[in-house]
Amino acid sequence: MQQFDLPQAKLIYDSDFLNSEFANSVFEELYNETNWIQEPIKIFGKEMMQPRLTNLFGKKSYSYSNIVMKPNPLPEVLLQLEEKIEEAADSKFNVCLANLYRDGRDSMGWHSDDEKELGKNPIIASVSLGGERMFHLQHKTKKELKQKFVLAHGSLLIMAGETQHYWKHQLPKTKKQVSPRINLTFRQILD
Template sequence: MTEEINLPQAKLIYITNFIETEFANLVFEKLYTETDWIQEPIKIFGKEMMQPRLTNLFGKKPYSYSNIIMKPNPLPEVLQQLQVKIEEVTDSKFNICLANLYRDGQDSMGWHSDDEKELGKNPIIASVSLGGERMFHLQHKTKKELKQKFVLAHGSLLIMAGETQHYWKHQLPKTKKQVSPRINLTFRQILD
């Protein structure tokens, strides 16, 4: 099911069953067991701490955020297949895939926008969710009363495009609920 999430100054499309369950399970298992997941230190409000999740970068270009410079690993075959499918749906090209592993409910991603300069003016971020379902939050940067939250399902695709990153921030908060491990794949285009 494809749903356009109607928010001002944003272009968001959510496709619930983007990947068939069998292929989604395969991609999750391969990445979960065969990826060299890393946990890097990050500075938050001047204090250094370990990121509350594990990461890896696949693709052709390095990527940097929050004073972390990630070097890419080759895109595994299952991600190449997934990328082709995403590029068809989004009518866009991607050259990196940032993978995040959320081991349990205590792993999270704080409020942020994907607005790094190397992503260009209005980047398209194609975000695939695999594994345990988690709640995703959005909030307008200046009109704080504008908020949205919804569950990201196994095998789903969330496309954030247009001015979304200029006006909105998003997060994947911690949860006390028992949740299965989750892998999030964000396909992006790094500009030269």
């Protein structure tokens, strides 16, 4: 487990959070049995399809970038995973946003998970499954403060404290040949 020493952030990364057998089975089940959707999103006033597929599991709706996602019940495999993640993050979660990155053309641009319904200092617990991808962080005002690292299959990244106030993150496109990747971000949506 690695804790990053970044100002105004609390980041914990465990590259071996899940054993490969369990990580493989979670990936296969979600990849094959999830009703993945692709929704339009507005970027700089222009509507386009999101460059990834998504689904929401849990007990609450979730909104971001003018998209309102309605939750599906957590499948058994995610219930098992949620229990393990809640223990590692020392936090409770009520939704899991699942993203499927089909190849290197799928991505997530610079953003912070700072929606009002996540509260003041949200804890975001992110599990990576499948193909490894590069993850970037950058301070919002001190642009020279940057961090990047590879998100491994079966890894867990916890972003907590003031991270979402002061930092933004992205999963950039890549021209490298990469396998499909599923990212599961567990969050607590407030009432």
